[in-house]
Amino acid sequence: MNSRKSLIGACMAALSLGFVQKSEPALKDVFKGDFYVGAALNNAQISGRDPQATALIKKQFNTISPENLLKWEAVHPGPTTYNFKPADDYVAFGQQNKMFIVGHTLMWHQQTPKWVFEDETGKPASREVLLKRLEEHINTVVGRYKGKINGWDVVNEAIDDQQGGLRKTKWLEILGEDFAAKAFEFAHKADPKAELYYNDYSLYRPEKREGVIKLVKSLQAKGVKVTAIGMQGHYGLTRPTIEQVEASIVAFAKLGVHVNFTELDIDVLPNPSKRQGADIADTFAADEKYNVYTTGLPDSVQQKLTQRYADLFALFHKHRDVIDRITLWGVTDANSWLNDWPITGRTSYPLLFDRSYQPKPAFEAVIRAAKKDKI
Template sequence: MNRYRKKIAIGLAIIGIGLTAASPLPGDEASQGLKDYYQNYFPIGVAVRPSDLEGGAESNLILKQFNSITAENAMKMGPIHPAENRYFWRDADSIVNFAVRNNLKMRGHTLCWHTQAPSWMFKDSLGNDVSKAVLLDRLRTHIHTVVSRYKGKVYAWDVVNEVIADDSSFFRNSKWYQITGEEFIEQAFRFAHEADPKAVLFYNDYNTEIPAKREKIYKLLKNLLAKGVPIHGVGLQAHWSINTPSREELVKSIELFSSLGLQIQFTELDISVYSGNQGGQLIRGEQQKQVAPFTPEMEQKQLEKYKMVFDVFRQYQKNITGVTFWNLSDKYTWLDARGRKNYPLLFDTNLQPKKAYWEVVKF
């Protein structure tokens, strides 16, 4: 009787395993990472800092989970080109070398952006705005120098970042736009293509699931393509929250931009545990650094949102050539710098997978 009961128990256990085959077994959990679950779909990347790559738990997590990396800040214009005749290569070099050494895909971010652009770029020796010709020449020099240095190592670049306005205007009223009009956008892509004809070139922006802004981005891209500008993809940043975007708007964005023949990458994915656009934390004046708990309600809502967006990503795998998380774990995220502690990623403050992680890999 005892032997019979044991056989039944074993049989039920086997059936149970079969019914929950989508959930990883202990051996799978130990050996597989996000990159392995999605190896037949698209690369899975992460934005990194040099300190993440120093051989500790963070670098081990990167190598287990991801097969693509992006420099979070080290390649932006201000950090890498602080003065007209001076470049700071150390941090960017360390990230690129880590990618090459570990056979990871390397994305470059970003060649032209209104934020973190050094003030010298726009001024002459007297402190006056430079002419359009001078600014475009400086942009060309910057792009050629940076892209050429990493030619053959960086496979894709976010060339132009966030030029579309969030309000009723079309273009953001940046110094780039004030001095050159919209010409800097086209020229940035042409300069990048000159420097590395094999690099995949992206326009990158946020709030791409909001209809009004989405339409403006679509018009911009359509016009650039009509001019023969070498643009190959659109980066949808994916700084989302537990209540945005809806499945419907996410699908609309993928289908609309794919209709232009452009590849899609989700370049800066995080899902804030607070409601609102852009993570819900970027509220003007809200600068306090509260250490709020990661509540079960936050956990459940975040889990559901991650499950939904990755369901959509897999559905449109033929259009998507990469998904990159913006930061590695909840231990450090860019959202923390803007207010309360946020928990927007798949790994917790101890670098362990959260419940949302298992929803992302359960398919």
Template structure:
């Protein structure tokens, strides 16, 4: 008869402890193997980047390897805007936009379309007739419909969601007096969303704007969205542009806006995220693209790199914002950086041309900043 020796009780405890410690080590090791941003934020929100025409047309460059390694969502920085796609009425140029979509599909990216209606880069013909006179509301509405149906229809089923209207509310909550507003009034917003829904009923539809943590703008956007919802207009999400600085906006106000927008029953997205370390010519000036400040050396202090104390502020600020995003990841579907590396960023030329800024997560040579590791470790705690 085979005799099986039992393990003494105290030895059994020892063995169990050893096994638990071993399992703990395995789990800890698995966490350490998470080396990319998209792995770190998986199950929480998409992590995205904006692509310029340079990225799209030169897909072999090193920054695209960074994109594929760390990001799972893309948006075209400029090349899907109306002024780029339809320079003259009825003449569409989809060359770069098609390449952008093809790249996204080939690399299994979550694709966002940006933007269908925006006052700043709309072609002039949109608002005038052949004699240069302002068109009627009926003509503008038809032009909007033709543009949106053509663009959204072309990429139906390929684009996950569209920034339908961009930057239509001012910081005080009032409507921007754009040509769209002057000709059609508030109805231009409703029409834009209706036309986009007609063109692709399955696509998500978003409103996108800067300075979205401003109390006045928060109230104005909430009022505008509630008005759309009351009319039965489909709107799925709100994009909070994340053009932030070392001191502005206040994180508490940013959080208030996340909560206010999510309470509308829509998803919240952090869009166009970058963190400028450079001094601002004016306090909390938002991201009005038409602003242009004369170059001054005092506004460009870090041409040879960041001092240690500024780098520390940069890291702490990014960590604080991502902690906020993670705290509310049940309300946030996407966080998108406005570029891949520092050299891509529009902040090098806005609001002062010729400056050297460091607003993104990867250096100009595409190496990750130390903050990337910190963000990955932060995400592991959630």
């Protein structure tokens, strides 16, 4: 009797932890041999405070990225202060589950403390001082996880949205045009075996694509190895077109580098910025006309989302010879950054799993698309 009660109790516990998706196939298994499939994790998921998400992550994914905890302001908030506990937990989680672990990100113009770019009086730091800080930061962070973190987003979003030139940032202003080369050099020195990436959004746009190609060629000319280009897949239901995305995959492959889709999600809500991208500086005041599905996603929109994911994964599988990794930017709709960007408090539906940790029709379509392609 006691053993029967124990069995019933275990079953109930499993259900409460979200194991109801147990019979569903795993993305990591369906695409095994093609590319890694993963998600960006937050602190609650890493620390075990969201056990349903943890179970989902372990079942479905074989690669992980940190949403925020390895960005400069989180891991290195003060000149002599490091906060490694969340990052240590993140890396330990990946190791325990035999996952491909990604570090994000070493150089970015956002979420970097002001002190990094200033001297003791608040004036702009010199090139020498900033280079020293950059090297020390990379040596410390990358060095700590040498042989544990498999690949790093070294430079993030350094290309201008409109013209395709170098974005006007403190890194460019103080260090000059070799800022990216220095970051890659320091990262390679800190862990010679780690994969090193350039990561950016809206890379389907010809002018931005050309800017990245120019940047990567300049790095290659200096003998700097770029393993892959990370194409952030912050897309909408219709834009960009599959043809636009494919054109960039092909163009980047010609550089002799691989491609990762690093931040995949599909925004089904109206976007007041009229832009398809991920510039976190673009924020807007609350407006009901941009938060139209507060009680659930209409079936017609759900169908469009489903078809969109199916088409994208069919494209990814087609180019599996150059694509190494697909990373969704979040685990479920509940923890997507799109609930708060570009307007705080929206109800967004951009991922493959819903707010109850259950697979959506889009998940099922991705699985079908992969199996159909392999017949």
